[in-house]
Amino acid sequence: MSKIRLGKTADSRTRGKANKPIPADTENAFINYLLRKGYSARTAKSYQEDVNRFSAWINKENTTLEEIRYADVLHYVQSMRHRVDQSTISGAVNSLRHYFKHHIQQGTLTDNPTDQIEIKGVKKNRVYDVLEPLELEQMYHQFIITPLTTKHKLKDLEKQRDTVMLGLLVYQGITVQELMDLRPEDIKLRQGTIAIPGGRKSNSRELKLEAVQILDIQEYLSKTRNEILQAINKESEQLFVSIGASSTLYPTLRKFTNTIRKQTPRIKDLHQIRASVIVKWLKNYNLRQVQYMAGHRFVSSTEKYKLNDLRDLQEDINKFHPMG
DSSP states (O other), X not given: OOOEEEOOOOOOOOOOOOSSOOOOOOHHHHHHHHHHTTOOHHHHXXXXXXXXXXXXXXXXXXXXXXXXXXXXXXXXXXXXXXXXXXXXXXXXXXXXXXXXXXHXXXXXXXXXXXXXXXXXXXXXXXXXXXOOXXXXXXXXXXXXXXXXXXOOHHHHHHHHHHHHHHHHHHHHOOOHHHHHXXXXXXXXXXXXXXXXXXXXXXXXXXXXXXXXXXXXXXXXXXXXXXXXXXXXTOOOSSSSOOSSSOSSSHHHHHHHHHHHHHHSTTOOOHHHHHHHHHHHHHHHSOHHHHHHHHTOSSHHHHHTTSTTOOTTHHHHHHTTOTTO
16 A cells, blocks of 8 residues: 655544553553664653653543544644644654554554655755855854843753754764763863764764863853753753753754754754764865764765765764654
8 A cells, every 4th residue: 555645634533432441651661662672762762752742632632542543643743734844743753653553562552543644845865955164163153142032041051051062063073862972071171072972873982172162161061061950950961951841852952953043044954064064074084084083883974975975965864863
């Protein structure tokens, strides 16, 4: 059966009587299901947050999970269109697809209403619009000098944190996953370096911090981070902490990305920044040096960033995308 591409749809709902009620879920049940499938703990938590938003919508619609049909999922997707982009919607549908599979495995559902849904407009092999080095610098400084729209202590702390994150993206070409995995001890201020831990898809490396970053990082480590933790009354081993209620950095990064987009409309996502940095490195260093700096396990991954061969760039960067 061919997949149905999602376009505009009317709110048409057909209800079937549930065979048996679904017991109240615990978050651990779904997360454990994903972990057994080989997903990372962070990815599992991200999927669960998508499910939580869907559950809130179900309650608002005064229906239940066992009553959800294909048309209902389409209706839910339509409700998201004015708030998020196609890629985010596609990720949410993917999370729900796993969630329904989980229930089918448990025997509480027999059908997966997301099976025939495919979001149009999500490009899998998109070539990035690479920014020049000067444009990267301008984006970074534009972020710093843009005043806050509201004066609030937490907003000020948030911007200080985001400035440090953006600096690591622009000058060290760090991945989104690495931003989330960093710990305070990975910053070596005396040496002026950062130790980026390796992961399942990347190698560890130690990179130089630029002079323009040092003061902001020093203030974040000595003051800002502690004030954030005190304000939210939490403890964390991670370098970067969410100010919101979420236990992960995903909502923070989404908001952070939207802020950058507004200030620099040419920016589409954080991976575009990393791609631009790697292309810049390739103009100044040899291939093996850039492979190390980018944390690539294979030199072939680095070669894809050469300006004359960017066709497979998106596929390579997607390996570092924790939200997909």
